[in-house]
Amino acid sequence: MDTAVPGTVIPVDERWIDATYRVRSAVGDIDARAKALALEQSVEAPLAAVDDPRVLAEVVARVDDIVPATPGEFEVRIRIAVETTGFEAGQLLNMLFGNSSLHDDVALLDVRIPASVAARFGGPRFGVPGIRALTDVHGRPLTASALKPQGLAPAQLASIARTLARAGIDVVKDDHGLADQEAAPFAARVRAVQRAVDEANGETGHRCVYAPSLTGHFGQLRERVAVAREAGVRMILVAPMVSGVGSLAALAREGGLPILAHPALAGAARIAPPLILGKLFRLFGADATIFPNAGGRFAYSAETCAAIVDAACAPWHGLAPTLPVPAGGMTVARVAGMRERYGDDAMLLIGGSLLAAREQLFDRAREFVAAVQGSGA
């Protein structure tokens, strides 16, 4: 089809997505296993069931390379036709790992996305520069904290937000467990918290941003964005693996607000964290991406964290960089180490350990802010 008109031939590298999998297999079986993987992730049928010459030439995925990794494991590279994605985020994920997620001998490691596909999705609409402009923070990492525990009423959450904003925190986000529960319904909570942050900003002259947690299917997300915008909200938090990556891509396209992506449920499917939290969330439009920092509550290694940052920020098809947000059991004492590891282009997120200070929340938050600004409290 594409090749029918001379002069409009699409370069071969733009027509295929290269996906790399780690496959557990005996040496004698790996060729057949790799071929089965290619069929599973494209036509989902035996080759004998495919007789259309165009489908055979342009749609069936191909085994591109097989490289021994650890003993009993191989890295298998499969070429998947771009046209099978229909340029939908969920469908791209489906073609990369939909059925194969049900096979426990295979994990999805990485993917090469053609430039034209990247351009079609568009990536972060704000990214690092947009979030810096919004918060007016330059030359240092941003600071962030979380509103929790869920179960508190809107006024209680607003009170915590006011304290954090007055202490100079740059971004106050909802705990991702905050949805639309009876204890703090979405609209009431968002209005109360945004008002508190606005009041604090009026006192301090800072530009603290509140990012409420949006949950539900896209119809609900869209309604909640409208409620949030009306309340003056300037950033939103979503968990793309819960709400669907299609919702992330649509929010990026039409939401008009920077998107902070939460990793909830991203670990359930054996997809390498740098790929899903870094590369794919960025492709679909996350402006900042939260991930578990090494040495915290989650067993992500320093190498994994570095790879997430690389996937989020390295030059890539002209897409804006996604701001890395290391989190998960961080403390003020760890700020120096995080600055060393992540440099300036990061948002450091400390939640529970600030809140554990209770009556000293303001002071603890000030310590956090001062540590990141590189001066004493």
Next chain:
Amino acid sequence: MDTAVPGTVIPVDERWIDATYRVRSAVGDIDARAKALALEQSVEAPLAAVDDPRVLAEVVARVDDIVPATPGEFEVRIRIAVETTGFEAGQLLNMLFGNSSLHDDVALLDVRIPASVAARFGGPRFGVPGIRALTDVHGRPLTASALKPQGLAPAQLASIARTLARAGIDVVKDDHGLADQEAAPFAARVRAVQRAVDEANGETGHRCVYAPSLTGHFGQLRERVAVAREAGVRMILVAPMVSGVGSLAALAREGGLPILAHPALAGAARIAPPLILGKLFRLFGADATIFPNAGGRFAYSAETCAAIVDAACAPWHGLAPTLPVPAGGMTVARVAGMRERYGDDAMLLIGGSLLAAREQLFDRAREFVAAVQGSGA
């Protein structure tokens, strides 16, 4: 709150969801690990950060039981407050496994859902009885096949559908890889295929049903349901883990069509298949659920398949049963074995191996139909 008004006390079993996890841990660490799991899946903060008495009493999750399983592994039961779910499907999944999916020492095994929560979600709106009424198939399993490979044009897919319908197949579903690609855009494909099936039904007097694959975020799903209904479609296929379980629940609430759930991206290792493909998809409204049959292309055991069927069909809070759809590398030769395993209340799905018959597709499909109807071809 609930307990404030005498006479309206909600029974304790209706206020907590019991989730069971398998946790890898040394004996000496399991108590602390279980407590951390309970915090992670509720307030996501150290207890020291929680001072509100209501939150401590009614919102923080509790360790209910710890039982040794295999050496080095424990089954841990956690009580999660119903109110934290906000009665949203995605948020329920988030509270069950959002952050813990990022911990590789824990898997989600099972969950006890209170009757009032089940009633709130509503489960399958059609279920087994509704699908039987729609197709007029009684006293035997239903037969199903799939339209593939993707890459074919609408007319080619319609031709395959016509052949399958004329052969007496009960349900013809899109391959889940069919989305809205250029080769067969959704609207054109659905109209062509539904027309072909309608024509075949006119000839045979049967009631073959076509289930197109709906992809995208909920806004797109809703638009595509409208297109499909206008074309005369009477069943739809969705992959809830790709599109988001919130989309499944919303389609069940407002779609008005039986929903066939596809397991893409549901993973094999971290959420027990009977829980996600059986119990949770049923809770959220799937009328039929496709799962990999033992002995096919996927390594699901016979026990796992039996547990999926049990979760989908056993009496449960008055919810309609979800029709089990074993699939994945099935052949006509295996029909007898599948009938023995699943009895009558199932839909047997054979895709690729019928299509591999190419010019003999009609004859092979007739053999399938005859085998299920229990007579010779």
